[in-house]
Amino acid sequence: MTVLPADFRINLAIWIAVWATMIVWQVAYATRSDRLASFGDVVGLARRSWALRWGLLVWWGWLGWHIFVQTHF
Amino acid sequence: MKNAWSVTTRREATLPAPAVVALFAYGALASLLEPHAMPITVATSVPIAIVVAIAISRGWHHRRLEDPGRPERAVVASSVALWVVMIATTAGLAYVHYQSQPRDVYPTLSSLASSAFSVPGVRAVAFGFWLWLGWYLLDR
Numbered sequence: 001m002t003v004l005p006a007d008f009r010i011n012l013a014i015w016i017a018v019w020a021t022m023i024v025w026q027v028a029y030a031t032r033s034d035r036l037a038s039f040g041d042v043v044g045l046a047r048r049s050w051a052l053r054w055g056l057l058v059w060w061g062w063l064g065w066h067i068f069v070q071t072h073f
Numbered sequence: 074m075k076n077a078w079s080v081t082t083r084r085e086a087t088l089p090a091p092a093v094v095a096l097f098a099y100g101a102l103a104s105l106l107e108p109h110a111m112p113i114t115v116a117t118s119v120p121i122a123i124v125v126a127i128a129i130s131r132g133w134h135h136r137r138l139e140d141p142g143r144p145e146r147a148v149v150a151s152s153v154a155l156w157v158v159m160i161a162t163t164a165g166l167a168y169v170h171y172q173s174q175p176r177d178v179y180p181t182l183s184s185l186a187s188s189a190f191s192v193p194g195v196r197a198v199a200f201g202f203w204l205w206l207g208w209y210l211l212d213r
Contacts, residue, residue, distance in 0.1 A: 002173040011170065011179055018166060022159050030152070037152040041082040042160075044213045045153065050136050056210050057128060061121045064203045068117050068196075069108055071187045 079147040088208055096208070100201030104193060124207045131211070 004011055022039070030038035046052040088096075099120075106113035132139055173179035190196040 002169060002179065004169060004173055004179055006178055008178050008180065012185075014166065015180065015182075015185065018159075018163055022163070025155070025159070034146060035079075035149050035152075037080075037082065037148040037156060039156065040209070040213055041148055042153060042156040043210065044082045045080065047138065047210075047213060050133075053128075053133060053138070053210075057124065057133075060124070060203075060207055060210055064117050064121065064200075064207075066183065067186055067190070067203070068103065068200060069113055071108060071183055071190065 078150050080150050080153055081145045081147050083143045083145055083213075088205065088212075092208075093205065096204040097198070097201030100199075100204055101197040104197040104200045120204055120207060124211060127211055 004014075026039050030036045030041075043056065046056060099116075103113065103116040106116055128134075167182055170179045170181045176184050186199075190199060
């Protein structure tokens with residue numbers, strides 16, 4: 001049972017829409033404004049917390065391991 | 074200017090161009106290695122170990138990080154909240170896709186990546202970007 005539609009193309013479109021929203025926000029607005037937070041600002045804020053900065057580092061290590069060591073091409 | 078609706082954040086550091094070239098050159102070489110084998114395991118483990126060692130040397134294990142001394146600026150708090158919503162949406166979507174089957178109807182980021190990374194050039198750029206992201210997390 002899932003809330004997602006049983007159609008690969010629609011699910012792919014959902015992924016593209018989510019990523020496009022973040023990329024467009026980052027490129028078109030956040031990096032052109034001194035008042036809007038960019039992704040980097042959010043990372044910078046997260047680093048102030050011990051748990052969040054180590055969580056980010058663990059996530060980064062897992063990401064590389066998962067994509068480059070564990071994933072079949 | 075900081076007010077009740079804003080938060081302060083440091084300005085970005087930049088990585089020198091030769092270092093960026095070196096990261097992507099390493100990524101290009103590492104991307105030639107086959108997954109599930111010792112060489113790629115080493116090629117991926119070494120940057121992870123280096124980043125963790127640098128993090129510890131910079132006092133990441135202490136509760137409070139030293140200020141790197143870069144100038145600060147105030148950003149609108151709601152724009153930070155928007156990022157939190159977008160990141161949470163992505164994480165939620167990833168979880169729902171991961172829990173759904175079959176994979177060829179409900180793609181995860183991993184399954185999409187494995188298709189894209191079958192192209193060697195894409196894999197090389199992705200490896201270089203991953204290395205750069207490690208530096209970014211350390212230095213941001």
